[in-house]
Amino acid sequence: MWSWVLHRITGVSIFFFLFVHVLDTAVIRVDANAYTEIIETYKTPLIGLMEIGLVFCVLYHALNGVRIILVDFWSKGPKYQRQMLWAILSIFAIVFIAAAARMLQILITHAL
Numbered sequence: 001m002w003s004w005v006l007h008r009i010t011g012v013s014i015f016f017f018l019f020v021h022v023l024d025t026a027v028i029r030v031d032a033n034a035y036t037e038i039i040e041t042y043k044t045p046l047i048g049l050m051e052i053g054l055v056f057c058v059l060y061h062a063l064n065g066v067r068i069i070l071v072d073f074w075s076k077g078p079k080y081q082r083q084m085l086w087a088i089l090s091i092f093a094i095v096f097i098a099a100a101a102r103m104l105q106i107l108i109t110h111a112l
Contacts, residue, residue: 010057048107063088
């Protein structure tokens with residue numbers, strides 16, 4: 001159940017990011033100076049931390065989505081769903097920790 005809840009939360013978060021991304025990109029058609037100001041606000045450490053959250057959401061949602069596809073379309077999927085959950089959580093943890101560490105390193109370097 002928690003996997004399902006987290007899948008929905010990450011999906012909504014990704015949708016919100018894409019919605020904001022489309023809106024801020026559309027601003028360039030209206031006012032190029034406003035677009036430049038918006039882009040400057042994205043260079044703050046808070047937004048850098050939010051980008052790490054975005055990586056969390058995209059990575060979890062993608063890996064869990066593959067698991068859901070396998071459960072739905074593979075005849076042995078329901079039998080192995082628990083093992084697949086632990087596999088995707090392990091892969092997720094390894095990749096996310098590495099990515100987050102690198103992103104934090106870049107964030108700290110640029111903040112100094």
